[in-house]
Structure formats: structure tokens, C-alpha cells
Amino acid sequence: MSETNTKRELGRGESVMAGVYRLRLPLPWPGVPHCNAWAVAAGDGVVLFDTGMHQPGSMAHLERALQMCHLRVEDINLVVCTHAHSDHYGQAATIVERAGCELWMHPNYQHMSQWAQDTDAAVARRLEVARQSGVPEEPLRRYAEQRKDHDSGIAAVIEPDRALLPGVTIATDLGTWTVHETPGHAPSHVCLFQPERRLLISGDHLLGRISLFFDYGFSPDPVGEFVNSLDVVERLGARLCLPGHGRTFTDVHAHIEGNRKLVAERSERVLAAMAPEPATAFEMVPRIYDDIPFSPATAAWLLMETLSFLLHLQVTGRAIKIPGEPERWEPA
Numbered sequence: 001m002s003e004t005n006t007k008r009e010l011g012r013g014e015s016v017m018a019g020v021y022r023l024r025l026p027l028p029w030p031g032v033p034h035c036n037a038w039a040v041a042a043g044d045g046v047v048l049f050d051t052g053m054h055q056p057g058s059m060a061h062l063e064r065a066l067q068m069c070h071l072r073v074e075d076i077n078l079v080v081c082t083h084a085h086s087d088h089y090g091q092a093a094t095i096v097e098r099a100g101c102e103l104w105m106h107p108n109y110q111h112m113s114q115w116a117q118d119t120d121a122a123v124a125r126r127l128e129v130a131r132q133s134g135v136p137e138e139p140l141r142r143y144a145e146q147r148k149d150h151d152s153g154i155a156a157v158i159e160p161d162r163a164l165l166p167g168v169t170i171a172t173d174l175g176t177w178t179v180h181e182t183p184g185h186a187p188s189h190v191c192l193f194q195p196e197r198r199l200l201i202s203g204d205h206l207l208g209r210i211s212l213f214f215d216y217g218f219s220p221d222p223v224g225e226f227v228n229s230l231d232v233v234e235r236l237g238a239r240l241c242l243p244g245h246g247r248t249f250t251d252v253h254a255h256i257e258g259n260r261k262l263v264a265e266r267s268e269r270v271l272a273a274m275a276p277e278p279a280t281a282f283e284m285v286p287r288i289y290d291d292i293p294f295s296p297a298t299a300a301w302l303l304m305e306t307l308s309f310l311l312h313l314q315v316t317g318r319a320i321k322i323p324g325e326p327e328r329w330e331p332a
Contacts, residue, residue: 009026009027009033009034010026010061010064011023011024011025011026011052011060011061011062011063011064011065012024012064012065012068013039013064013065013066013067013068013069013071014068014069015069016242016248019040019041019172019173019174020038020039020040020041020174020199020242021038021039021040021046021069021071022036022038022242022248023036023037023038023039023052023062023065023066023069024036024065025037025052025053025058025061025062025065025087026052026058026061027053027087028053028055032087032245034245035050035052035053035087035088035244035245036050036242036243036244036245036246037049037050037051037052037062037065038050038201038242039066039069039071039076040172040173040174041172041173041174042077042078042171042172042173043077043173044075044077045075045076045077046071046075046076046077047076047077047078047079047080047170047172048076048078048079048080048095049080049081049082049192049201049242050080050081050082050087050088050089050203050244051079051081051088051089051090051091051092051095052087052088052090052091053086053087053090053091053153054086054090054091054094054151054153054154054155055090055151055153058090058091059073059091059094062091062095073095073098073099074098074099075099076095076099076101077099077101078101078102078104078170079092079095079096079099079101079102079103079104080103080104080105080164080170080192081103081104081105081106081160081164081188082189082190082191082192082201082202082203082204082205082244083105083106083185083186083188083189083190083203083204084105084106084109084111084112084113084186084188085112085186085204085215086112086152086153086154087153087244088203088204088244089105089109089112089154090152090153090154090155091155092105092155092158093154093155093156093157093158094155094156096158102160102161102162103158103159103160103161104160104161104162104163104164104168104170105160105163105164105188106160106163106164106165106181106187106188106189106190107160107163107164107165107188108183108187108188109160109187109188110187110218111186111187111188111215111217111218112154112157112188113157115152116152116154116157117157119147119150119152123144123147125217126300127140127143127144129216129217129307130143130282130300130303131326132325132326132327133280133281133282133303133307133326133327134280134281134282134283134326134327134328135282135303136282139299143300164179164190165179165181166178166179166180166181167179170192172194174194174197174199175194175195175196175197176194177192177193177194177201178192178193178194178195179192180192180193180232180233180236181229181232182203182205182229182232182233183219183222183225183226183229184205184214184222184223184224184225184226184227184228184229185203185204185205185213185214185215185222185226186204186215186218187215187218187219187222189203189204189205189229190203191203191205191206191232191233191236193236193238195236197240198236198237198238198239198240199238199239199240199242200233200236200238200240200241200242200252201242202233202241202242202243202244203243203244204243204244204245205226205229205230205233206233206241206243206252206255206256206259207243207244207245207246207255208243208245208246208247208249209246210255210258210259210262212226212259212262212263212266212305213301213304213305214226214304214305214308215304216304216305216307216308216311220311220315221311221312221315222308222311222312223263223267223308223309223311223312224312224315224316226259226263227260227263230256230259230260233252233256234253234256238252239252240252241255266288266305266309267309267312267313267318269287269288270284270288270306270309270310270313270319271313271318271319271331272287273287273288274319274329274330274331275331277330278322278328278329278330279328279329280326280327280328280329281303281306281307281310281327281329282303282326284306284329285299285302285303285306288302288306289302310329313332317332318331318332319331319332320332
């Protein structure tokens with residue numbers, strides 16, 4: 001792609017309300033050019049919610065974003081991660097060491113630590129899942145080659161100083177934030193809520209645009225968990241959402257309903273993709289996502305989402321997996 005068609009992302013910081021700063025941090029992923037960390041005033045410093053991804057120059061981008069808000073890394077009194085994906089946890093180790101602060105995160109973060117500590121084994125597991133799902137050998141070979149020596153996006157795996165579970169509270173100048181488990185996108189996912197101001201730090205559970213992603217292979221039904229988590233967030237009655245990607249938004253209920261609708265629509269499309277005869281997950285992908293380009297950049301994501309929906313349909317008694325090499329699926 002030519003220089004004229006690309007826009008170089010830089011770390012940027014801005015105040016969204018008194019005591020709340022959005023730190024927009026670059027990402028290397030097509031279609032997802034940045035993520036948000038949120039700095040919230042707390043005493044003589046800030047609580048940092050999420051960290052951005054560890055990659056060359058990433059701390060400089062964080063420092064630049066903080067400086068635009070008249071803050072420094074050393075002003076961070078506590079790091080809180082909404083979940084253990086690289087773009088939300090990746091710089092935690094570096095920040096904690098420099099700021100001399102604690103890290104709080106949900107304890108169910110094995111989906112991250114397994115990948116970061118033994119990437120080769122994690123890639124091998126993913127390749128076996130893809131093979132069982134009907135992916136041909138040539139794309140598997142290309143994927144394995146692309147992932148060779150691929151950086152995890154995580155500076156180092158460090159354990160949280162405190163488990164981020166319901167009942168734990170986070171004190172800031174805006175008031176106390178409560179913890180709400182919202183698995184689905186990831187097993188470690190939580191949302192943070194400030195009840196008096198009705199502020200929600202949503203991580204990747206709710207985003208500015210309606211989109212889905214499930215960390216497949218680490219829980220019995222990530223789609224079902226995600227739908228249940230929508231109920232959890234709806235009961236909070238938030239009026240302003242601070243998401244992990246994109247800008248803040250106020251129509252929280254509409255986003256919840258939009259996600260419910262998309263889950264229902266995708267479920268029906270997955271069921272329809274099994275007809276007129278049993279099919280592999282790989283065969284279903286282009287039938288389900290005819291509105292999304294199927295390319296090397298999207299293939300792994302779309303396959304993982306399809307497998308997550310197939311698992312959900314199996315758990316809810318609407319689909320049957322036919323064992324074999326590869327596995328096929330049919331309506332129940």
C-alpha cells in the first residue's frame with residue numbers, strides 16, 4: 001500500500017470530561033488502527049484502565065498521549081486491565097515496573113499466558129483446530145510461516161497483584177468503580193462501573209460499532225457468555241460508555257440491543273450454512289459472511305467466530321457435530 005493511502009498512527013491523548021482522559025494508542029492490525037486506555041484522576045495521580053499493546057515504540061506512544069494530558073507514566077498509581085488481550089494488557093509489565101504500582105486483573109487469564117509463554121505450542125493448537133475444521137493444508141502452511149517468530153504483543157507475563165472480581169472496588173476522584181464480570185469476548189473480561197455518574201469502562205464488551213470477537217477454545221460457550229454479559233451490563237443503566245476502541249457513546253442500550261440482534265442473526269446464518277448437507281466450519285465461512293471479504297487477514301477471525309457459534313448451537317441443542325477428519329456439522 002502506498003504512503004499516500006496510509007495514515008501513520010501516533011499516540012494521542014485528550015480530556016473527555018473533568019478527570020477522565022482518553023489515551024489513543026496505535027495498533028498494527030488492519031481495520032483496527034488503535035485502542036483506548038483510560039486515565040482517571042485519583043489523588044496525586046491516575047488509575048490507568050488498560051495499557052495498549054507492546055510493540056516497537058509503544059511506550060513512546062503512551063508517553064506522548066499522557067504528555068498531551070499533562071501526565072507522565074510515573075503518575076500512574078494503579079493499572080487495571082479489562083481483560084488479558086495484548087492490546088489491553090501488553091504494556092502492563094513495563095508500566096508497573098516504571099511507575100512502581102500494582103496491576104489488578106481478572107484471574108482467568110490463561111488464554112493470554114499460554115499464548116505469550118509458549119507461542120509455538122499455541123500456534124500448533126490453533127493449526128490443529130483449523131485442520132479439524134476443514135482448512136486445507138496450503139493455507140495452514142502459510143499461516144504457520146506467518147506466525148513464525150511472531151511477537152505476542154506482551155512485554156512480559158506478570159501476575160495481577162489483586163484479582164479483579166465482583167466486590168472489589170477502585171477509588172478515583174470521580175468516585176468508586178465497581179467490578180462486573182463480562183466474559184464472552186475473553187474469559188478474563190470485566191467491565192468497570194461508576195454508579196453515581198453512570199460511567200461504564202467497557203473494554204471490548206461494548207464498542208462504538210457493533211462487532212463480535214470471541215476468544216475460542218477457553219470456555220464452554222463464549223457466545224452464550226457474551227449474551228449473558230449483555231444482560232449484566234444492561235442492568236447497570238450506564239449513560240456514557242468509555243470503550244476499548246473508538247469514541248465514547250451515550251446510546252448504551254442501543255448498542256446492547258444491536259449486539260443481541262447480531263448474535264441472533266449470525267446464529268441463524270450458521271444454521272442455514274449447514275444445509276443442504278453437513279458441512280465443515282471452513283466450508284460455512286463464506287456462506288455466513290458474504291458481506292465480509294474472506295482473505296488471509298480475516299480468515300482466522302471468521303473461522304474462530306464460526307466455531308464459537310457452532311459450539312453455542314451445540315450447547316443449546318440446535319446443532320450436532322459429526323466426528324471425523326475433518327469434523328462436520330448439521331442441524332439438530
